[in-house]
Structure formats: C-alpha cells, structure tokens
Amino acid sequence: MKFADPLFLLALLLVIVPILIHFIQFKRYKTVYFSQVAFLKTLMNESKKRNNLKQLIILLCRISAVTFIVLAFARPYIPLNQQARLQDEVVVGIYLDNSFSMNGLSDKGTLLDKAKLEAIELANSFSPGTKFVILTNDPDPVSRLSLTKDQLISEIGKVKSSASNMEISRAVATLKTQIESSNAKTTSNIYLLSDFQKNFSDFGEIKPDSTSQVFVIPFAQQSTDNLLIDTCWLETPGRLQEQTELLKVRITNQSAKAYNNIPLKFYLNDSLKALQAVSLKAQETIETEVSYQNLKQGIHYCRLELDDYPITYDNAFYFSYKVESEVRALEISDENSEAVKWIEKLFSDDEQVKLSTMTSNKLQLGRFSAFQCIYLIDLKELSEGLQNALVKFAEAGGSIIMFPGETADIDNYNVLLRRLNVATYGSIQDSPLKIDGLNLQNHLFRDVFTRDYERVNLPSLYKSYPMQLPFQSLGSKVLTNNDGSTALYEFPYKLGRVYQFSFPLTSESTDFFRNALFVPVIFNVALHSYFPQTIQYELQPNTVINLKTDATFAVPESITMKQHEGNFSIQIPLAAGTTESIRFSTSDFVNEAGFYDLIGNDTVFGALAFNYSSRESDMNFYSLDELKAIASKSNFQLAQPETNAIGQYDLDSLNVIELWKYFIILAILFLLAELLVIRFWK
Structure with a gap:
C-alpha cells in the first residue's frame, strides 16, 4: 500500500486527543471501611473491571476512528504495477475548435463532426469522477463550469460551427484559468482538438507550466481548395444619386488548381445588377471591376457572390452605404467679396451641389456639421472660434478649401495651418507666375481632359504667397507654377482634407476664375468632399x-x-x-x-x-511533420486520432486501487461502535 499524500500521516498525532480525554475522565475511587465488607468488596472489584473494560473499548474505537480518518485523507492506494501511481485530482480541459475551417471534409463527415466523436471518446477514457472543462470559440458560460462526464458529452453534442475563432495560446490560458478556479489543488491535462490553422496556432506563445500537460490532437483537411472574395472597395469616395460607381473586387484562389469561368454575381438591393465570369490560376489573386449606377438616394444593400465548394462561408461579401441626393457646401467670405459671385454662379443651377453662404461677421459655427466642404474665400483673418470649428470639422471628415486674403494676417492664418499640419504662408509676393503643371493622377482631374492639357491655356498668378511644408508632410501637389513653386496642395487631416491655394481669389491676383480650369477644380473639390462611410x-x-x-x-x-x-x-x-x-x-x-x-x-x-474574418479563409494548416517538429521543442505532446492513442492518457489512474473510501467506512463503523458501547453497556 502507498499514499498519494504521505505528509498527511503526521496528523496521526491526533490520536493523543482521545487518550488524554480517557485519562482525564478516569474516576478515582475512595476506600471506605466497614465491619462486614467481604461481599461488597467482591461486587466492587467485579464492577470496576467491567467499567475499565468498557472505557478501554471506547478508547480503542476513538483511536481507530481518528486513525482511519487520517489514513483516508492521506489517500492510500494499492499499485497494480511498478509504474502506476495515484495522481492528484485530475481536471481535464478540452478545447474543441468549431471555427468555419472545421467544416472541411474528413472520412467521417466534416472535421467538426470527427472532432466531436474524438472528444467523446476522450471523455470516456478517463476514470469515473473526473471533472471536465470544455472550451469552444463561442463565448459560452458553460466554459466556466466544471462538468461531469455525462454533462460534458451532452455539451459536446450541442457544439455547432461558429464564425468566431481563437488563438491556441489563448485557449490554453483560458482552460488553465478555469481549471485553477475549479480546484486549487489539482493537476490538469489540456487537450486541443483542431485543424491547427496557422493563422491561429501560435504555439510559441504558450507559457510553460509544470502543473499541466498539453496534448495536441490534429485533424487534417482532405482538401484545402478555396476560392474567396478577399475584399472590395469603391473607386470614388462620395456616394451621390445618379453617380456611376466603379467597384473593385479582389478575388483569391488558394487552391493548387485553376478555376475557369466562375460566375461572379453583384446584387444591389436584392436585384442582380452584374454577372461576369472570372478565371484564376492556381494560387493567384486578381482584381476585377464592376460598374453600376446609384439610381436613388438612401441606403443601398450590396452583395457579391461566388460559387465555390466545399468551403462556402466566404463565398459572399456584403457592403452597404448611404447615397445622398446632393453635396452641401458652405462659402465663407468677408462682406462685399467679389469672388462670392463667381462661386455662386458656378453652383447656382447644379443639382449635385447645394451652396450656402456666410459672412465672417455672421458665422453660425454650430451649423458646420451640416456641410461636407467649406470654402474660405479671401478672409483677412480667422477668429479663434472659427479656427476651432474648422479643426473639428476637418477631424470629422470635412474638406476645407482655402484661398488666403490679399491683405491677410499671415501670422493669424499660420496658427490654424500649423494645427492642421499643412503648409504655412510667407509674405505675399507680386512676381508674375504661370501655372504650368497639373497632377493628372489626382482625383480632381479624373475624366477631365480628353486631350493633352499642355494645349490648354492655364491660369496666371499676379500675386501669391510662398508656401513652406511642415517637417513631416503628407501633402501632394495638385497645381505647380513655372518657377517650381506650388499653387495648390492637397493635405489629409484626420478623416478630412485641406485644399490650400497659394493665391487670393481676386482679379488683382489671378485670372483663375476666368480660366477653363476653374470649373473642374472648384466643382470636383465639392464632389469629392465627403464624410467617410465604412462600407463593411x-x-x-x-x-x-x-x-x-x-x-x-x-x-x-x-x-x-x-x-x-x-x-x-x-x-x-x-x-x-x-x-x-x-x-x-x-x-x-x-x-x-x-x-x-x-x-x-x-x-x-x-x-x-x-x-466573416478573412483570416479564417486562409487555408494554411500545420502538417503532421510540422507539428512533430514543434512538439519536440515545446512542452506539449502530439497525439493522432487514427492511432487510437487518445484512450491511453489516464492509465495511471486506472492501474491503481484506491482505498480511501474503505478507510472512511471503517472510521464510521468505529464511531458507531463507540455510540453502541456507550448506549447499551450498563
């Protein structure tokens, strides 16, 4: 016989307690002399012997009860072989991967079905009384409970495929936490049943722990062929009614075979708007285009679909957006500004841009959020309230178009420009310049020129401000002058944009408003002004x-x-x-x-x-050889379901005979014997 907790045998010293009680309660007799005591002396001797025997039996019962209780807590057992030993109470943690990739096919249906069967076999391999903790990718309160074998099997039967996923290191850490919370004094075995997708199998992040053993049980995909829609995006930022959209779609073939003439369908508000065939070589990624028109305003529900089997969860891609009937623009200028009439005339009959005006002395800063773009036209100075409102407006996604005033307070302007991290102005110069360079890659000039712009007469500048870029500038040149300076910069700022001109919009400073370039630049700035929409x-x-x-x-x-x-x-x-x-x-x-x-x-x-997460669509899995190589350098063991090795993990517990229950029974019997002696021995 051996003991799992031999140190508990020190508690056998507690047998001193009933011995001390016995001697403290032992009665001392006083001798009384009588003339005729022969008969009484014989009777007293017989009574004394019987009482001493009763007390001795009670003492032995108490000593035996204490002894057997201590032995039971020391967990005695008889080993059936030399290697067998009784472990601490075992709590088994099982991670059952139910992510979409486990929908792949195996010889027993899907990988998830096969993993569920193996998890049940694993549960049956443990001795009765073993506690289990099960974890899936779903946020499930059951994962925080300690289950019996029957409860575990019932929960395994309820597991379904899920869009959620989890890193392997997180699964191990979660199971360890749940096991420790269920019983502080325990050893734990953790079993990971998964296809071990490389995106989520971060074995290097698993922290070593001497109190637990991790077993890896892989399930190999029969086929890793998968055709998926990676993502899509719209070519232009704003969404307007009657606008033609150019949708870019990225499709990836993760298979070792080619796909030919696979139908790609595009649905707009449940109506099929486009159908085209796509062909991909093995392991190829392509981009294709879908063109359609927003015929009405309001919310648009868009869906792309591919036909692919057996991995089907990533065959559809959803996106939505809201179409506006118009762009709302605001023009701010000083009173009697001559440029106001040019801006108003440009947008007066336009259905796509609705222009509102404010003067610098009658600003309504609280209305700024109702507009997509703000034109600052020839202002002499910018008040602190206006500067704060403009910064907030750009941060939220609005566009600011700035023409500095001919007599502008440059120091006042530069306070705002530094806050926006755009170019600062120097002193105004009256050297004649000619705009001679256009950045045709900029979105403002898309589909503007049908022939070489060098044949177009470009604007002249009579007065302008030199602009100096900040140290780390993300600005791009839109218009450049013949001396190499820049006439128009475009800067991103938070979610918005800043379009910064180097010249005032006055007849003394430029002929820009009379030039053919005026209309596409000023108009397209408004059309490309938008508050960003996250489409998916x-x-x-x-x-x-x-x-x-x-x-x-x-x-x-x-x-x-x-x-x-x-x-x-x-x-x-x-x-x-x-x-x-x-x-x-x-x-x-x-x-x-x-x-x-x-x-x-x-x-x-x-x-x-x-x-669904695109990470789940990556059909790269650890092979058996790769897992063996990782296991040789890590603190986990590799098991293969096909070798029937799962049922061999709890042999140590099955090759012993536990005796603690018998010792508890003996302790109870001696306590009952003590009660019977005290009650019936007169």
Whole structure:
C-alpha cells in the first residue's frame, strides 16, 4: 500500500486527543471501611473491571476512528504495477475548435463532426469522477463550469460551427484559468482538438507550466481548395444619386488548381445588377471591376457572390452605404467679396451641389456639421472660434478649401495651418507666375481632359504667397507654377482634407476664375468632399461603430439593431460621443454575416454590413511533420486520432486501487461502535 499524500500521516498525532480525554475522565475511587465488607468488596472489584473494560473499548474505537480518518485523507492506494501511481485530482480541459475551417471534409463527415466523436471518446477514457472543462470559440458560460462526464458529452453534442475563432495560446490560458478556479489543488491535462490553422496556432506563445500537460490532437483537411472574395472597395469616395460607381473586387484562389469561368454575381438591393465570369490560376489573386449606377438616394444593400465548394462561408461579401441626393457646401467670405459671385454662379443651377453662404461677421459655427466642404474665400483673418470649428470639422471628415486674403494676417492664418499640419504662408509676393503643371493622377482631374492639357491655356498668378511644408508632410501637389513653386496642395487631416491655394481669389491676383480650369477644380473639390462611410465591418468581438451625423439629425437615446432579413433584434445603449457622431459597440452579439439596420426614433437611419474574418479563409494548416517538429521543442505532446492513442492518457489512474473510501467506512463503523458501547453497556 502507498499514499498519494504521505505528509498527511503526521496528523496521526491526533490520536493523543482521545487518550488524554480517557485519562482525564478516569474516576478515582475512595476506600471506605466497614465491619462486614467481604461481599461488597467482591461486587466492587467485579464492577470496576467491567467499567475499565468498557472505557478501554471506547478508547480503542476513538483511536481507530481518528486513525482511519487520517489514513483516508492521506489517500492510500494499492499499485497494480511498478509504474502506476495515484495522481492528484485530475481536471481535464478540452478545447474543441468549431471555427468555419472545421467544416472541411474528413472520412467521417466534416472535421467538426470527427472532432466531436474524438472528444467523446476522450471523455470516456478517463476514470469515473473526473471533472471536465470544455472550451469552444463561442463565448459560452458553460466554459466556466466544471462538468461531469455525462454533462460534458451532452455539451459536446450541442457544439455547432461558429464564425468566431481563437488563438491556441489563448485557449490554453483560458482552460488553465478555469481549471485553477475549479480546484486549487489539482493537476490538469489540456487537450486541443483542431485543424491547427496557422493563422491561429501560435504555439510559441504558450507559457510553460509544470502543473499541466498539453496534448495536441490534429485533424487534417482532405482538401484545402478555396476560392474567396478577399475584399472590395469603391473607386470614388462620395456616394451621390445618379453617380456611376466603379467597384473593385479582389478575388483569391488558394487552391493548387485553376478555376475557369466562375460566375461572379453583384446584387444591389436584392436585384442582380452584374454577372461576369472570372478565371484564376492556381494560387493567384486578381482584381476585377464592376460598374453600376446609384439610381436613388438612401441606403443601398450590396452583395457579391461566388460559387465555390466545399468551403462556402466566404463565398459572399456584403457592403452597404448611404447615397445622398446632393453635396452641401458652405462659402465663407468677408462682406462685399467679389469672388462670392463667381462661386455662386458656378453652383447656382447644379443639382449635385447645394451652396450656402456666410459672412465672417455672421458665422453660425454650430451649423458646420451640416456641410461636407467649406470654402474660405479671401478672409483677412480667422477668429479663434472659427479656427476651432474648422479643426473639428476637418477631424470629422470635412474638406476645407482655402484661398488666403490679399491683405491677410499671415501670422493669424499660420496658427490654424500649423494645427492642421499643412503648409504655412510667407509674405505675399507680386512676381508674375504661370501655372504650368497639373497632377493628372489626382482625383480632381479624373475624366477631365480628353486631350493633352499642355494645349490648354492655364491660369496666371499676379500675386501669391510662398508656401513652406511642415517637417513631416503628407501633402501632394495638385497645381505647380513655372518657377517650381506650388499653387495648390492637397493635405489629409484626420478623416478630412485641406485644399490650400497659394493665391487670393481676386482679379488683382489671378485670372483663375476666368480660366477653363476653374470649373473642374472648384466643382470636383465639392464632389469629392465627403464624410467617410465604412462600407463593411469584420465580425469581431466588441467592434466599435462610430457614425457621422449632421446638425439636422436628432440623436436617439438608444439604437435598435435589427437583422435586415431575419428575426434578430437587440437594443444598444449609446456610448460616449459627440453631437456630430453616435458611437456604440456591437459587443459579442453579432455573429452572422449580413446586413443589420440601425433604427432610432422609429426610423431606419443607417445600415451596417458584416463579413466573416478573412483570416479564417486562409487555408494554411500545420502538417503532421510540422507539428512533430514543434512538439519536440515545446512542452506539449502530439497525439493522432487514427492511432487510437487518445484512450491511453489516464492509465495511471486506472492501474491503481484506491482505498480511501474503505478507510472512511471503517472510521464510521468505529464511531458507531463507540455510540453502541456507550448506549447499551450498563
């Protein structure tokens, strides 16, 4: 016989307690002399002997009860072979990968079906009384519970394929935490059942732990062929009614074979708008284009589809956006500015751009969020309030177009320009210049020229400000002069843009407003002014959504997110935001790709499109040889389901006879014997 916890045998010293009690309670007799005591003396001697025997039996029962209780806690066992030993209480952690990649085929159906069968066999290989913790990619409260074998098998049967995924190191760390919380004094075996996709198999991040053993059980894909839509994007930033969209689509072939004439379908608001055939070589990525037109304003639901089997979860790609009927522009100038009439005349009859005007002494800063672009025309100075409002406007995604005043306070201007991290102005110069360079790659000149622009008469500058770029500038030149200086810069700032001209828009400074270049530049700046729309989101936990609003939008107290075609609906409280945006988190409740409408104040004011993670579509898995090489350098063991090795992990526990239950029974019997002696021995 051996003991699993031999140090507990020190508690045998507790047998002193009943011995001390026995001697303390032992009665001392006083001798009393009588004349005739022969009969009484005989009777007393017999009674004394019987009482001493009773007390001795009670003492032995107590000593035996204490002894057997201590021996039971020392966990005695009889080994059936030399290697067998009784371990501490074992809690088994099982990670069952139920990500989409486990939908691949195996000889027993999908890999997930096969993994579920192996997990059940694994559970049956352990001795009765073993506790289990199961973890899947889903955020499930069951993963925080300690389960019996029957409960575990029941939970395994409920596991379904999920869009969620998890790194291997995170799965091991989570299981260790749950095992430790279930019982502080335990050893743990952790089993990882997965196809071990390289994107999520970060074995190097698993921290060594002497109290646990990690077993890796791989499931190999029969085929890793997969054709998927990587992503898509729209060529132009703004979304306007009657605008022709050019959609770029990136498609990847992860197979070792070629695909020919695979149909690519494009649906707009559930109506098929385009159908084209795509062909890809093995391991090739291509980009193709889809052209269509936004015929109406409002929310547009767009879907791209490919036909591919057996990996089907990434065959559809969703995106959505909101089409505006017009661009709202604002022109700010001093009173009696001659340039105002040129700007107003340009946009007076245009249906795509709606122009509003303000003078510098009658600004309504709170209305700025209602516009997409602001023209600053020949202002002498910029007040502190105006500067703050412009910075905030650009940060949110608006466009600022700046023509400095002919008598502008340059120091005042440069305060704002430094805050926007754009070029600063020097002193005005009256040297005649000629614009002779156009950056035709800039979006302002797309589809503007049908012939060589060198044959076009370009504007002249009579007065201009030299511009000096900041140390780390992201600006790009749009118009350049014949002396190498720049007449127009375009700068990104946060979500917005700044278009900075070097000259005032006056007849004394330039003939730009009379030139043919005036219309496409000023008009296209407005058309390309937009507040960014995120057309699609990747399914991830706690995705934060930040939606731009304008001054006309009444921010609701809460938002209802409803599946566009489905029954899912949930109310979302708003997070901290600003009056120009609403911000909220999707938490962990969005787990299916598709469209979700945003409802506030009983109105659908937006829509979100969610797609499954592209990382899950990467069909690169660790081979068996690669896993063996990693295992040789790491602290985990490799097991193969095909070798039936799973049922061999708990042999140590099966090759011993545990005796603690018998010692507990003996302790109870001696305690009962003590009670019977005290009750019935008179």
